[in-house]
Amino acid sequence: MTGGDPNRVIEAVWRIEAGRVIAGLARLVGDVGLAEELAQDALVIALEQWPQSGVPDNPGAWLMLTAKHRAIDLLRRRSRYEQKLEEVGRDQERRHADVDAEAALDDPFGDDVLRLLFTACHPILSTEGRLALTLRLLGGLSTEEIARAFLVPEPTVGQRIFRAKRTLSEKQIKIELPPPAEIPARLASVLEVIYLIFNEGYAATAGTDWMRPSLCEDALRLGRILVGLMPKETEVHGLVSLMELQMSRIAARTGPDGEPVLLLDQDRGRWDRLLIRRGLAALDRAESLGTLGPYGLQAALAACHARALAPEETDWERMAALYLVLGHVAPSPVVELNRAVAVSMAYGPARGLEIVEGLRAEKALRDYPQLPAVRGDLLARLGRTAEAGKEFERAAELTRNERERTLFRRRADALQPDK
Amino acid sequence: MRYMITLSVIARPDTPPPGELMEAIDKLGEEATKAGALLDNGGLAPSTEGARVELVGGKLTVTDGPFAEAKELISYALYQVRSKEEAVEWSSRFLKIHRDLWPGFEGEAAIHRVYGPEDFA
Numbered sequence A: 001m002t003g004g005d006p007n008r009v010i011e012a013v014w015r016i017e018a019g020r021v022i023a024g025l026a027r028l029v030g031d032v033g034l035a036e037e038l039a040q041d042a043l044v045i046a047l048e049q050w051p052q053s054g055v056p057d058n059p060g061a062w063l064m065l066t067a068k069h070r071a072i073d074l075l076r077r078r079s080r081y082e083q084k085l086e087e088v089g090r091d092q093e094r095r096h097a098d099v100d101a102e103a104a105l106d107d108p109f110g111d112d113v114l115r116l117l118f119t120a121c122h123p124i125l126s127t128e129g130r131l132a133l134t135l136r137l138l139g140g141l142s143t144e145e146i147a148r149a150f151l152v153p154e155p156t157v158g159q160r161i162f163r164a165k166r167t168l169s170e171k172q173i174k175i176e177l178p179p180p181a182e183i184p185a186r187l188a189s190v191l192e193v194i195y196l197i198f199n200e201g202y203a204a205t206a207g208t209d210w211m212r213p214s215l216c217e218d219a220l221r222l223g224r225i226l227v228g229l230m231p232k233e234t235e236v237h238g239l240v241s242l243m244e245l246q247m248s249r250i251a252a253r254t255g256p257d258g259e260p261v262l263l264l265d266q267d268r269g270r271w272d273r274l275l276i277r278r279g280l281a282a283l284d285r286a287e288s289l290g291t292l293g294p295y296g297l298q299a300a301l302a303a304c305h306a307r308a309l310a311p312e313e314t315d316w317e318r319m320a321a322l323y324l325v326l327g328h329v330a331p332s333p334v335v336e337l338n339r340a341v342a343v344s345m346a347y348g349p350a351r352g353l354e355i356v357e358g359l360r361a362e363k364a365l366r367d368y369p370q371l372p373a374v375r376g377d378l379l380a381r382l383g384r385t386a387e388a389g390k391e392f393e394r395a396a397e398l399t400r401n402e403r404e405r406t407l408f409r410r411r412a413d414a415l416q417p418d419k
Numbered sequence B: 001m002r003y004m005i006t007l008s009v010i011a012r013p014d015t016p017p018p019g020e021l022m023e024a025i026d027k028l029g030e031e032a033t034k035a036g037a038l039l040d041n042g043g044l045a046p047s048t049e050g051a052r053v054e055l056v057g058g059k060l061t062v063t064d065g066p067f068a069e070a071k072e073l074i075s076y077a078l079y080q081v082r083s084k085e086e087a088v089e090w091s092s093r094f095l096k097i098h099r100d101l102w103p104g105f106e107g108e109a110a111i112h113r114v115y116g117p118e119d120f121a
Helices: A006-029 A032-053 A059-077 A082-096 A101-105 A111-120 A127-137 A143-150 A154-170 A180-202 A214-229 A234-247 A273-289 A294-307 A316-329 A333-347 A349-359 A370-381 A385-398 A402-415 B019-034 B084-101
Strands: B002-011 B038-043 B051-056 B059-064 B072-080 B106-114
Touching: A006 A032, A006 A059, A006 A111, A006 A127, A006 B084, A032 A059, A032 A111, A032 A127, A032 A154, A111 A127, A111 A180, A111 A214, A127 A143, A127 A154, A127 A180, A143 A154, A143 A180, A180 A214, A180 A234, A214 A234, A214 B019, A214 B072, A234 A273, A234 A294, A273 A294, A273 B038, A294 A316, A316 A333, A333 A349, A333 A370, A349 A370, A370 A385, A370 A402, A385 A402, B002 B084, B019 B038, B019 B084, B072 B084, B084 B106
Parallel strands: none
Antiparallel strands: B002 B072, B002 B106, B038 B072, B051 B059
């Protein structure tokens, strides 16, 4: 290997291999924290050796072999209860002596990685702990990178990871696939973690530090990995489709001054056609595998926009119907509010307003700025401008987003010219 | 970050590409797809089947292939990775299997970063 900073080369290899190496080691030593330490040790040795020796031909296997040697050393060094641990050490060696590193990494079905992913996303862990551990163990991100992405101090992330690992070991959580009966609930937790990572990045796409939006790419990468590991799960394809389709709009979501651009006002020429194509293909697979779940349905909704080359080509009837189904599968007043918008586009503002009126008593939406904003928009379309103006004022009061506030105020002023 | 990698041949052996190479290419492609890195790829037909449109001095000229070239472009791939080094690593793996399985082959992978939303933020 010539050219390029060796440290950055190693970092790149690490990013590609970390998940598999840690997952393979976790299988060997039965402990996530220890597996990560060993993998880190191997990384340090690589940082020392590769700049001189060059990057080995199979860097993943090299890291695995080195880490495995460390594992055996460690088991020996820890032999305070000599006999007992020596037995463990011999046992480890006996079990693995004939397994060369390549075979140890050879995980054709990705079961090691899948086991590690289910463990990192174990519901026993706090949400923050699951996010940090997943990015760290499977995304190959450093603690510092995670901290920057989540806008929290590095020691905080370190603590979250430390506590998550400690919980796993205290509660004696085995690194294994959940039994079939538990798969749906456990998979939901994995999908939730991936989508939370994605949303953390998506919400930040207007920011200045691109480290945060790159979380979207990390989440998509995890999702695509999961698709390879669980190709028969419709919701896995559904989530990937949803993320690909949302990601396709990132460039169009903000205007030249960083202001948010509403979906229907976006320049569709800036939507990423490759990601749309991938998202639609993933949705097809999700549909072919079974009934769409909440992620698949949200992807189907996103697809209605993606398929329309212009806003007026949007299939609002289909969207209204999909929101109705989504409302049954995953009831939420926000979904219902979105349905009201789709219904108003498909069947007129009066029909939409009927739904919105039913939501005004909803506690969960009491301080939700989109409720008065949607109501204001529907009232304006019905010619009830004075009422509409008041609703936009209310929306402007409620929102915590400066740019959104400007947007709402502008609409309020336009509707109440005399004020 | 997104990278486009184009592969060109510098020297093509007299033997056709062996089946093992094709298998290894498929396997690597699958691995890169499952790693969430490879977005899209494809092989390119010889320039006999292509054409060129040129704009010189305000005049458009269309020329049908084939074109004589030192390096023949044979495939492309689109990767989504975190760094240029990662794109380099995947390209190196791709060329290594050519080295190991098709003696005499010489080629070049050119790596270009594709502008993305991060460039307009």
